[in-house]
Amino acid sequence: MSKTYKNIKGTFDIVPDPSISKDASPFSSGQWIRIERVVRDVVRRYGMQEIRTPILEPLDLIARGIGQLTDIVSKEMFAFSRDNTDYVLRPEITAPVVRAYLQHNMSQLLPVQQLFYIGPCFRAERPQKGRYRQFHQFGAEIIGEPGPMADVEVIRCMVDIYKELGITNMELRLNSLGDETSRPQYKAALQEYLEPHRNDLSETSRSRLEDNVLRILDTKNPDEQRLLQDAPRLSAFIDSESEDHFNIVCEMVDKAGIPFVHDPFLVRGLDYYTRTAFELESPDLGAQSALAGGGRYDLLATELGSKNPVPAVGFAAGIERLLIAVSELGDTAAIDDGPDIYIASLGDTALKWAIDTAAALRSDGGAVVTALAQKSLKAQLKDASKRNARYAIIVGEDELQSSVATVRDLRKSTQEEIPFASLPTLLKRS
RNA sequence: GUGGCCGUAGCUCAGUCGGUUAGAGCGCCAGGUUGUGGCCCUGGAGGUCGGGGGUUCAAUUCCCCUCGGUCACCCCA
Numbered sequence: 001m002s003k004t005y006k007n008i009k010g011t012f013d014i015v016p017d018p019s020i021s022k023d024a025s026p027f028s029s030g031q032w033i034r035i036e037r038v039v040r041d042v043v044r045r046y047g048m049q050e051i052r053t054p055i056l057e058p059l060d061l062i063a064r065g066i067g068q069l070t071d072i073v074s075k076e077m078f079a080f081s082r083d084n085t086d087y088v089l090r091p092e093i094t095a096p097v098v099r100a101y102l103q104h105n106m107s108q109l110l111p112v113q114q115l116f117y118i119g120p121c122f123r124a125e126r127p128q129k130g131r132y133r134q135f136h137q138f139g140a141e142i143i144g145e146p147g148p149m150a151d152v153e154v155i156r157c158m159v160d161i162y163k164e165l166g167i168t169n170m171e172l173r174l175n176s177l178g179d180e181t182s183r184p185q186y187k188a189a190l191q192e193y194l195e196p197h198r199n200d201l202s203e204t205s206r207s208r209l210e211d212n213v214l215r216i217l218d219t220k221n222p223d224e225q226r227l228l229q230d231a232p233r234l235s236a237f238i239d240s241e242s243e244d245h246f247n248i249v250c251e252m253v254d255k256a257g258i259p260f261v262h263d264p265f266l267v268r269g270l271d272y273y274t275r276t277a278f279e280l281e282s283p284d285l286g287a288q289s290a291l292a293g294g295g296r297y298d299l300l301a302t303e304l305g306s307k308n309p310v311p312a313v314g315f316a317a318g319i320e321r322l323l324i325a326v327s328e329l330g331d332t333a334a335i336d337d338g339p340d341i342y343i344a345s346l347g348d349t350a351l352k353w354a355i356d357t358a359a360a361l362r363s364d365g366g367a368v369v370t371a372l373a374q375k376s377l378k379a380q381l382k383d384a385s386k387r388n389a390r391y392a393i394i395v396g397e398d399e400l401q402s403s404v405a406t407v408r409d410l411r412k413s414t415q416e417e418i419p420f421a422s423l424p425t426l427l428k429r430s
Numbered sequence: 431g432u433g434g435c436c437g438u439a440g441c442u443c444a445g446u447c448g449g450u451u452a453g454a455g456c457g458c459c460a461g462g463u464u465g466u467g468g469c470c471c472u473g474g475a476g477g478u479c480g481g482g483g484g485u486u487c488a489a490u491u492c493c494c495c496u497c498g499g500u501c502a503c504c505c506c507a
Contacts, residue, residue, distance in 0.1 A: 006498085009498085059468090065458080069507075070505095071504080072505085072506080075505095076505085076506090087493090092507085104491050121507075123505095123506080123507090125504090125505075126431080126432095126502095126503095127500090127504080128500075128501060128502065128505095129502090130506095130507080131502065131506075131507075132507090135507060136507085137507060143460095178455075191471085193489095204504080218505090220503090220504085220505095243464085253434085268506090268507060269505060270506095279506095286501085286502090287501080287502065287503085288506075288507075290506060290507060291507075292507070293506080293507075297453095316507065317507065318506090318507030319507080321507060322507090344457040345466090346465060376465085376466095377465045377466055377467095378463080378465085378466065378467075379459090379460090379467095380466090380467090381466055381467040381468095382466095382467050382468085383467085384467065385468055386467085386468095392467080394465075394466070396465060397465095398465090406465090408466070408467085410467065410468085413467085413468085415466085
């Protein structure tokens with residue numbers, strides 16, 4: 001076999017029709033664009049403005065922001081160095097957004113920034129269903145507001161997107177991680193409780209015992225889960241402000257008619273969360289059940305060098321998983337990007353006329369496709385049909401003589417005669 | 431990083447208990463309709479049966495290695 005090239009493992013091409021390439025195309029570009037439109041429409045209703053940051057970021061930003069001890073930073077980064085600078089392909093977008101917010105003093109423009117983003121992220125994990133090495137996230141952040149209503153807005157915005165797409169089979173899990181006063185106390189208590197059971201813990205949990213106790217809470221190991229049943233709960237240590245904050249979030253989420261469960265073991269894999277943490281899961285996704293997640297990260301800006309604390313809250317969601325969830329519902333809808341008009345021509349003179357006429361119709365705003373070489377009318381109409389064109393304009397010697405085109409409505413299978421000068425009116429029909 | 435499963439046409443997959451020209455459906459191209467798509471009929475193109483090595487008179491089939499894919503663990507979007 002001669003040498004050919006393939007997409008890199010864990011990445012995929014987004015092509016018009018995935019059936020053409022089994023290797024690397026879980027979704028069509030039409031499905032993809034449709035999701036992006038829904039996302040943009042919903043976040044727009046919340047007043048979120050788009051921010052686009054580079055895919056390449058300083059390694060240090062990500063390491064500090066997300067946390068050295070997280071799985072993401074310790075083993076999943078695509079990082080490299082060049083000219084004495086360490087780079088990383090961003091594994092998530094919250095830290096870059098906060099970096100941009102601080103760098104551009106965005107609080108000066110607007111005390112409370114409401115931003116959304118959408119774009120690719122990279123993590124060097126073994127790919128499987130719903131998990132890719134280049135994947136795509138969208139998310140929203142409310143930066144500069146400490147109060148619980150910001151949390152509620154973010155959660156409502158996130159849930160609205162899924163509702164808009166007809167996804168109802170999902171579970172929202174909420175928890176509060178306390179703040180910088182209560183969390184260390186809880187960590188210490190948990191450590192104290194687990195220490196005597198050290199030998200019953202898995203290898204990873206044992207190392208977390210020292211440096212990242214909270215992560216033990218979301219272990220999937222049944223023995224460890226049993227052990228944790230009697231462990232001290234964070235709710236017993238939580239400071240009153242965080243408690244009030246959490247209660248208001250729960251109350252308002254409940255009032256919004258969004259079902260949720262309080263999961264005291266929810267901690268999330270990124271270190272920067274404080275107080276509110278949440279995850280949205282779907283049972284339709286297989287092993288990768290997390291559709292989206294997020295929370296409050298009041299300490300992140302400080303961690304990234306800000307002199308003033310910057311309270312913020314946000315969510316991040318995976319487009320691939322959203323697409324899987326949507327197609328599990330049997331919804332494979334895609335945007336219809338077929339042209340308005342396909343010009344079929346017969347003969348060399350007509351072909352040239354078609355090219356010129358297409359240009360004229362395009363300047364009127366129409367999407368127009370022509371055959372680019374002489375072909376049988378049958379082949380051209382088949383082409384038009386496959387492209388999902390609305391109308392076919394058929395022009396041969398007769399039509400050129402009379403300056404009246406034969407126009408076929410490809411959806412209704414009806415046909416009519418339209419003078420050349422009136423062809424632009426086709427574009428005004430609904 | 432670890433484990434299970436799978437690699438035959440563009441796609442989905444048959445098949446060969448080792449034996450001459452490897453099949454189907456869908457898709458693609460053409461013709462049936464000297465200028466009419468989606469239905470129907472006919473024909474055609476397209477495969478070194480993932481790659482390498484071994485056993486054998488003979489390997490797509492059996493064995494080994496390798497590459498690739500996929501699902502799962504871990505963790506997350």
